[in-house]
Amino acid sequence: MQIQSNQRMFAYTLIAIxxxxxxxxxxxxxxxxGYRLMFSVFLIGLLPYLAYGLAVPFLRxxxxxxxxxxxxxxxxxxxxxxxxxxxxxxxxxxxxxxxLALSLGMLPLIFLxxxxxxxxxxxxxxxxxxxxxxxx
Numbered sequence: 164m165q166i167q168s169n170q171r172m173f174a175y176t177l178i179a180i181x182x183x184x185x186x187x188x189x190x191x192x193x194x195x196x197g198y199r200l201m202f203s204v205f206l207i208g209l210l211p212y213l214a215y216g217l218a219v220p221f222l223r224x225x226x227x228x229x230x231x232x233x234x235x236x237x238x239x240x241x242x243x244x245x246x247x248x249x250x251x252x253x254x255x256x257x258x259x260x261x262x263l264a265l266s267l268g269m270l271p272l273i274f275l276x277x278x279x280x281x282x283x284x285x286x287x288x289x290x291x292x293x294x295x296x297x298x299x
Contacts, residue, residue: 170223170224170227170228171219171227173227173228173231174215174219174222174227174228174231175219177215177228177231177232177234177235178212178215178216178219178231180235181208181209181211181212181215181234181235181238182209182212184208184235184238184239184242185204185205185208185209185212185238186205187242187246188204188205188208188242188245188246188258189201189202189204189205189208191204191246191253201253203259204253204258204259207258207259207262207263208238208242208258208262210262210263210266211234211238211262211265211266211268211269212234213266214266214269214270214272214273215230215231215234215269215272217273217276218269218272218273218275218276218277219231220276221276221277222272222275222276226272226275226276230269230272234265234268234269237261237265238261238262238265241257241258241261241262242258244257245257245258246258
């Protein structure tokens, strides 16, 4: 149970990192006087983490952590390239298309997560325990 709890904590940490990456992508310099928030970039950046967050409560093992790590690494690479190497121009649209593609990539994970009925693993455990405790 402790390993499962640590994996969930890691998954939620990945979501928090993703939200931070989305904020970094959305706050862009405005000439020389300050920064502005591009709300559309922020929302589209949050979309893959929303999809991943929907699947987190239902997943276990490597299905919980590996897709999250891949998601954060790919999104961070796009943000670094678009925000810092291309001077936050965003004219190519990659800051919009890549998070959208990552969100669509999370859809099979959501379908896989929702395939198992809610509480099925607990019901199987309860049946096993009750079968072990019944007198023969």
